[in-house]
Amino acid sequence: MKSDNKLSSILHVILHLAEHNQAMTSETLALYLKTNPVVIRRMMAGLRQAGLVVSVKGHGGGWTMAKPLEAISLQDVYQALGAPRLFAQGYRQEAPQCLIEQAVNASLDSAFAAAEQQLLRKFGNVSLADIAADFALRRQQHLATLDSPQQPPQE
Amino acid sequence: MKSDNKLSSILHVILHLAEHNQAMTSETLALYLKTNPVVIRRMMAGLRQAGLVVSVKGHGGGWTMAKPLEAISLQDVYQALGAPRLFAQGYRQEAPQCLIEQAVNASLDSAFAAAEQQLLRKFGNVSLADIAADFALRRQQHLATLDSPQQPPQE
DNA sequence: TTTTCATGTAACTTACATTATTACATGATG
DNA sequence: CATCATGTAATAATGTAAGTTACATGAAAA
Numbered sequence: 001m002k003s004d005n006k007l008s009s010i011l012h013v014i015l016h017l018a019e020h021n022q023a024m025t026s027e028t029l030a031l032y033l034k035t036n037p038v039v040i041r042r043m044m045a046g047l048r049q050a051g052l053v054v055s056v057k058g059h060g061g062g063w064t065m066a067k068p069l070e071a072i073s074l075q076d077v078y079q080a081l082g083a084p085r086l087f088a089q090g091y092r093q094e095a096p097q098c099l100i101e102q103a104v105n106a107s108l109d110s111a112f113a114a115a116e117q118q119l120l121r122k123f124g125n126v127s128l129a130d131i132a133a134d135f136a137l138r139r140q141q142h143l144a145t146l147d148s149p150q151q152p153p154q155e
Numbered sequence: 156m157k158s159d160n161k162l163s164s165i166l167h168v169i170l171h172l173a174e175h176n177q178a179m180t181s182e183t184l185a186l187y188l189k190t191n192p193v194v195i196r197r198m199m200a201g202l203r204q205a206g207l208v209v210s211v212k213g214h215g216g217g218w219t220m221a222k223p224l225e226a227i228s229l230q231d232v233y234q235a236l237g238a239p240r241l242f243a244q245g246y247r248q249e250a251p252q253c254l255i256e257q258a259v260n261a262s263l264d265s266a267f268a269a270a271e272q273q274l275l276r277k278f279g280n281v282s283l284a285d286i287a288a289d290f291a292l293r294r295q296q297h298l299a300t301l302d303s304p305q306q307p308p309q310e
Numbered sequence: 311t312t313t314t315c316a317t318g319t320a321a322c323t324t325a326c327a328t329t330a331t332t333a334c335a336t337g338a339t340g
Numbered sequence: 341c342a343t344c345a346t347g348t349a350a351t352a353a354t355g356t357a358a359g360t361t362a363c364a365t366g367a368a369a370a
Contacts (some may be wrong), residue, residue: 002328002355002356003240003243003244003245003246004243004244004245004328005244005246005247006244006245007244008247008256008259008260008263009247009264009328010247011245011259011262011263012210012253012255012256012259015255016255016316016363019188019255025344025345026345026346027345032253033247035329035330036329036330036331037345037346038170038210038330038331038332038347038348039329039330039331041347041348042278042329042347042348044356045348052351053287053298055345055346055347056345057336057337057338057339057344057345057346057347058337058338058339058343058344058345058346059338059339059340059343059344059345060338060340060344060345061337061338061339061340061344061345061346062345062346063365067296074262074266076261077174083241084244085158085243085244086242086243086244087158087241087242087243088158088159088239088240088241088242088243089161089162089163089239089240089241090158090159090160090161090163091158091160091163092160092163092167092188093162098167098187099290099291099293099294100167100170100171101163101167102290102293103170103286103287103289103290103293104162104163104166104167104170104286106289106290107166107229107281107285107286108162108163108166108229110277111229111274111278111281112274112354114273114274114277115270115271115273115274115277116270118269118270118273119266119267119269119270119286122266122269122270123266126262126266127347129253130262131258131259131262132234132324134262135254135257136257137253138254138257138258139254142253142254142344153257157326157327157328157356157357159357160332172325179313180316180317181316181317182316184315190342190359191316191358191359191360192361193359193361194316194358194359196317196318196319197318197319197358199317200319201316210317210318211314211316211317211367212315212316212366212367212368213314213316213317213365213366213367213368213369214314214315214316214367214368215315215316215343215367215368216315216316216317216366216367216368217316217317218317221362236316253351290339306345
């Protein structure tokens with residue numbers, strides 16, 4: 001199973017964008033993911049439609065955040081991406097005739113549905129500002145480590 | 156994202172096996188999934204190592220259950236398959252240098268880890284006998300529908 | 311003891327989804 | 341009007357899982 005990295009990738013990108021505080025081009029943003037600008041545009045298209053970011057064409061154009069980070073939850077970003085598949089496990093047939101297969105699917109369904117609910121609830125409770133705050137903390141710790149070289153770096 | 160159907164498939168197969176009450180060949184089992192016998196053997200190999208099923212070579216050989224359905228949980232089957240990926244979303248880099256990406260991954264990690272815990276707990280609480288019981292119920296309802304044709308079939 | 315049947319696996323091929331790239335249209339700025 | 345940037349369709353490249361083939365191993369039947 002190859003994993004889908006869109007959610008993690010786009011979060012990475014827009015937090016850099018927010019940090020930067022001015023318009024950034026797809027090309028610049030693509031550097032963070034070591035990918036092609038078109039890939040950035042494709043992912044950002046959903047966020048633009050959802051009103052999370054704004055794009056401007058032409059000279060001096062690029063992407064900017066449309067809202068403060070406090071006002072954007074992981075849920076918002078996830079939905080803006082088009083709510084990509086969360087689970088890697090699926091069914092061979094969606095609507096099987098076989099009653100055994102129906103019973104199997106029903107059982108798995110209930111387990112996955114509950115997990116999905118919990119996951120989305122959690123996504124709703126985390127804002128981009130929370131992640132940015134965690135980043136700020138990590139940066140502080142990182143700088144502190146650099147300032148006291150007599151202390152061995154943590155593993 | 157293409158989904159992995161191993162869990163659903165193997166559950167389907169071994170419930171048929173349990174229902175049948177005698178050894179079944181990979182070839183016969185493959186018919187249920189409309190697939191190749193080798194695919195069955197590959198998936199069953201894990202279950203055999205985990206002691207859930209037994210295989211016998213040669214004439215009259217094939218697969219049989221090694222334990223009663225009551226003694227096998229979804230967890231057991233999931234682990235026997237090699238604990239395949241549950242979530243479709245992953246990270247672009249596992250151990251990124253970028254502190255923003257670290258913060259993003261940490262946030263997603265905590266959400267997914269909680270969901271995974273819940274999912275596995277639920278898997279542990281469902282036995283194959285539970286699914287078989289659900290199947291029995293469905294069969295009863297199905298037969299009842301056939302017996303009373305004046306009643307329109309449910310959608 | 312030889313043939314047949316079945317599993318056990320490795321190696322290879324095919325199918326397919328995702329990502330990456332190319333190409334070109336649209337629109338804004340200098 | 342040249343340049344820069346997004347918007348998007350079309351195509352190519354890539355990677356993974358599923359499917360297939362081939363052959364070894366072992367057990368039962370003839």
